[in-house]
Amino acid sequence: SQELEQSPQSLIVQEGKNLTINCTSSKTLYGLYWYKQKYGEGLIFLMMLQKGGEEKSHEKITAKLDEKKQQSSLHITASQPSHAGIYLCGADRTGTASKLTFGTGTRLQVTL
């Protein structure tokens, strides 16, 4: 069974609109990573969160990790066509940074 669930699975938003993607785990997350992928290409690192309640921002993207360290959200403000792609949350669930496993992914389309 998939241990990291992302929602929604796909999302179509109009340019300029805000959006949020969620990543939920049934187990404690020791490290939560957000990546973006263009289909058929490698992953682009967005942010890493480790502490409960932590929030980080880069340009128009903000990511948060909840206090219990079991859920993270990625928020994009004023979306642009360049934001389109697949967003993946990845988690280190062992606390030893031994390996990274991924959520189900969210496919984002931004319309003009």
Add this chain to the structure above:
Amino acid sequence: GAVVSQHPSRVICKSGTSVKIECRSLDFQATTMFWYRQFPKKSLMLMATSNEGSKATYEQGVEKDKFLINHASLTLSTLTVTSAHPEDSSFYICSARVSQGNYGYTFGSGTRLTVV
């Protein structure tokens, strides 16, 4: 910094042949690398952890004899798909953990394998 180069980006091979995919860390040493497989419109599935100088650790359900991993140096890990079949066609991506900075894990650009 922290760049991983993956080669080739695309490969087409005949059924029954073997294909080798290389993953190199260009500006850092990677004692541990990871190999993922991605099916169309799906997320990344971890196949194995490649450890420099020792045997790879495979995830449950991944055939060790089908997907041979070699990590002979601190900058190079290879994945060989042996006796490839059409069902092995997929997108394969490697990754390395970056200890410095705040990158976490850095990824190669991926290899699209098509077995005909």
